[in-house]
Amino acid sequence: MVCDFFYPQPGGVEFHIYHLSQKLISQGHSVVIITHHYNNRKGVRYLTNGLKVYYIPFLVLYRQTTFPTVFAAFPILRNIFIRENIDIVHGHASLSSLAHEAVFHGSTMGLKTVFTDHSLYGFADVGSILGNKALKFTLNSVDRIICVSNTCKENIVLRGATDPLLVSVIPNAVISQDFAPNPNNKNSGGNLFKDEITIIVISRLFPNKGADLLAGMIPKICQANSKVKFLIAGDGPKFIDIQQTIEKFRLQDRVELIGGVKHEQVRDVMVKGDIYLHPTLTEAFGTVLVEAASCGLLVVTTRVGGIPEVLPSNMTIFANPSVDSLVESTLRGIKLLQDDKIDTSKFHDQVTKMYDWSNIAKRTENVYNSIRIEDKLSNLNQLKKFHKCGIWAGKLFILCFIVDIFILKVLEFFYPSNGIDKVIKWPKRRKF
Structure with missing residues (x-):
């Protein structure tokens, strides 16, 4: 190799x-x-x-x-x-x-x-x-x-x-056992009405990974839903842009930037959330989407490249690679979880059967x-x-x-x- x-x-x-x-x-x-x-x-x-x-x-x-x-x-x-x-x-x-x-x-x-x-x-x-x-x-x-x-x-x-x-x-x-969902994580719609909704982003913060779209989405989603929080892991040249967005809109208490994480820590970050957001502009496959679904997260991502081939439609909400489309799809995903129309607890077993090294x-x-x-x-x-x-x-x-x-x-x-x-x-x- x-x-x-x-x-x-x-x-x-x-x-x-x-x-x-x-x-x-x-x-x-x-x-x-x-x-x-x-x-x-x-x-x-x-x-x-x-x-x-x-x-x-x-x-x-x-x-x-x-x-x-x-x-x-x-x-x-x-x-x-x-x-x-x-x-x-x-x-x-x-x-x-x-x-x-x-x-x-x-x-x-x-x-x-x-x-x-x-x-x-x-x-x-x-x-x-x-x-x-x-x-x-x-x-x-x-x-x-x-x-x-x-x-x-x-x-x-x-x-x-x-x-x-x-x-x-x-x-x-993916090695599915390394991305097992948190058994104590909230998956029912009744709990989501009361608890905070956490959106996870784990990505290299480069333009081709949609970092500019992410910076534009954050304030709009936070304004549309007061229960939403972001947990963003990753590093790159657009890290400063996202920091500036947080400071400009005073979102320090709702958006957490934790920088780059080791691969063995990815699962621990993912299980803290409810939705995984992947606003990429180009992607041949997107292994991180499989990891997120295995952890029991609903995936919101762009319909680009090979991404539509990765996961079935019940695990994914697609959007066009634009801020407005991604905001609309993310809010729709939150609504589906709140209305208890998606059971993410079954995602892990489905991913285990689909992908094996x-x-x-x-x-x-x-x-x-x-x-x-x-x-x-x-x-x-x-x-x-x-x-x-x-x-x-x-x-x-x-x-x-x-x-x-x-x-x-x-x-x-x-x-x-x-x-x-x-x-x-x-x-x-x-x-x-």
């Missing part, structure tokens, strides 16, 4: 990689994770069940993404692939430079390659255009592609101009098994495939591929494969 985003940074991609790796280990596979260093966390670390993580010291450019170099990571990646007897290179996240490079170099070395996309991106702005070109280059090197939703699949097929038959849809999941790992394993080495393209056919990627981009891709093969030959000459020590795998407990 290769990605720029991993522990100790919290997030959906990070926990997807961790839990998927743990379940694959439980199924008898050996899994290694490669990411960049985080502060003083460098070198090799071991996590639960012998999950080995390589924190390699690369320059971080922006939001924990390494500086894209195309070739600079090849020597160390090759060494790890050979040392760990790697068969499959699985890259994650479209904006992870390290994942793109690992999949490309792994393909050059003749290894099976898989790429999972977790996000949705556009086509018009400069960043998206450049990112889509890089994605197109990677997807023309990869054997299989996994997306976390059908909307994400449509997005990546268009962005990467790839064959939809190579793309599988495998969602995220063991099932996700088995489906991912099926994708791995569908790749046959004999079906991999020869170098000549790979060049032809790159040539179809565009007048200028195609020639650049061909040049990169030829240079990569040359670097591989040079590395093999100076550092032959048989001279690299092979690791001793983590001992497995015998099953009786």
Whole structure:
């Protein structure tokens, strides 16, 4: 597994990689994770069940993404692939430079390659255009592609101009027992008429996560219903904007900002509320929605990206990505709870049946098994495939591929494969 985003940074991609790796280990596979260093966390670390993580010291450019170099990571990646007897290179996240490079170099070395996309991106702005070109280059090197939703699949097929038959849809999941509802939490409409109604928000406070919408919603909802309180967990550049909104409308006693929280604390925050609010502008899946529903919260969110695929309609109230629409949907959700028209006590059991990491790992394993080495393209056919990627981009891709093969030959000459020590795998407990 290769990605720029991993522990100790919290997030959906990070926990997807961790839990998927743990379940694959439980199924008898050996899994290694490669990411960049985080502060003083460098070198090799071991996590639960012998999950080995390589924190390699690369320059971080922006939001924990390494500086894209195309070739600079090849020597160390090759060494790890050979040392760990790697068969499959699985890259994650479209904006992870390290994942793109690992999949490309792994393909050059003749290894099976898989790429999972977790996000949705556009086509018009400069960043998206450049990112889509890089994605197109990677997807023309990869054997299989996994997306976390059908909307994400449509997005990546268009962005990467790839064959939809190579793309599988495998969602995220949650460990439902880690998000059990509070048995003492109020779920009946009679209590809600007397008690405070708490709206939970747990999100990175960035524009794409709807932080601006959240800042506009808070005073309107507080004005419309005097029983509403907000509990907001998260950090980011829009944290100050929300603080200023609270001070401007004098809502200090009704809105609590607690900053970023660790993932193991998310459940403890969620069970304090009645409604989970997720005003995002774009989302490929939205694992936090499943976590909230598992905790017994009614979910109010925007109808964008792959979110409509995540939960059934009885758990979710949708809104357009605008302040007025979100306010109206949130107030409607409060009214439904007050009128006792939604029984959130059953949400946890329903989520447990819908999302399970063991099932996700088995489906991912099926994708791995569908790749046959004999079906991999020869170098000549790979060049032809790159040539179809565009007048200028195609020639650049061909040049990169030829240079990569040359670097591989040079590395093999100076550092032959048989001279690299092979690791001793983590001992497995015998099953009786």
